Amino acid sequence: MKELPVFLLDGAEVPYRPGQSVLQAALAAGHYIPHLCYHPDFQPHGSCRVCTAKVNGHTVASCTTMADSAVEVESDTEELDDLRRTLVQMLFAEGNHFCPSCEKSGNCGLQALGYDLGVMTAGFRHLFPDRPVDASHPDFLLDFNRCILCELCVRASREVDGKNVFSLAGRGITKHLIVNSQSGRLVDSEIALSDKAAEVCPVGVILRKRIGFVTPIGQRRFDRSPISKQALEDAPRTGAGCDD
């Protein structure tokens, strides 16, 4: 097995395979960089900016920056965690994230990230937007109040399901998730229970009906261990299974 090239992350050598992003290589080597819209199964999106790191002194999204032995990356710093906290706070203030009544609570990526970063308040003025839900589909509830525009459902539907059920429309603060159907309602779309898009939502937007609150408090995903630990456990390893 050939020795892999390395780059420096917070002073530690991180091996990478050519084509891996800084975030992928870091996670694979057991170094956590907080992230939200990145998912190992999909093309990186670079939109949430939670994985922002300093690469050779420039702040960039580490999910869309290629690993390279010429780069030196800073991630685990109070300055960057402050920026990440602010991003998470803005997401909480922008939507209607009422965790106590949300079916996704305990299994929610945004909430778990808030816990991990120590976010105690949204801080900003809450916008309380008016976003009606779409309960038209017999198997799914769409609660747009919690959408963080990560496009994971859009990517899953397009890249895995080959359906394009979801898309983002609008610009800036008016940007929102839409359903690709004649009526705009989920019931008239091609979504199916077996779709990747149906289970990929990190927050409580795309919810399977009739299974809400099925897992008791204390046994939910992020009750068991913090998101930073699970992200490392779930990350594909660079060393293991490396065939070159």
Place this chain on the structure above:
Amino acid sequence: MTEPAIRKLRVATTSLAGCFGCHMSFLDIDERLFDLLDKIEFDRSPLTDIKTCGPCDIGIVEGGICNAENVHVLREFRANCKILIAIGACAVTGGLPAQRNHLDLGQCLQEVYVTEPSVTDGMIPNDPELPLPLDKVHPLHEVVSIDYFIPGCPPSADAIWKFLTDLIEGRTPKLGYGLIQYD
């Protein structure tokens, strides 16, 4: 020679647009209350039934701001408390009462007191003693400056205990994994 008595910290608590669940969770620290009472004494609080807040070291406010009286009480707390803590989902985010924020207040009152099918001869309460509801429900930090936030619905007794003991003993309060919760 006897050691000089250490002055107890004076603490005020109140529930605004909340359900008293955070106060119940506070009482859930159980026998640790005795340890706490060695170090603090209560000013205005549902536990003492004192009605106005005097000069305090720590103010703990549960619930969001949904009416004019809430604003008055919160300002009284801010004016009198060196450290003001927002406790619980409603104080931190607006919480359950804020779920009305995308509805028209007039229509809400009309439906609850007049047109709701079980109501006969209903009317919207108009006693001048009743505090006027605000158009929207606000988290505390939108009305006064808040020093610390303890999220949770309610925060667990252990979270409240950890937070208060950190604060009282002069450490920066820090809730780690398992104690920070939003639900």
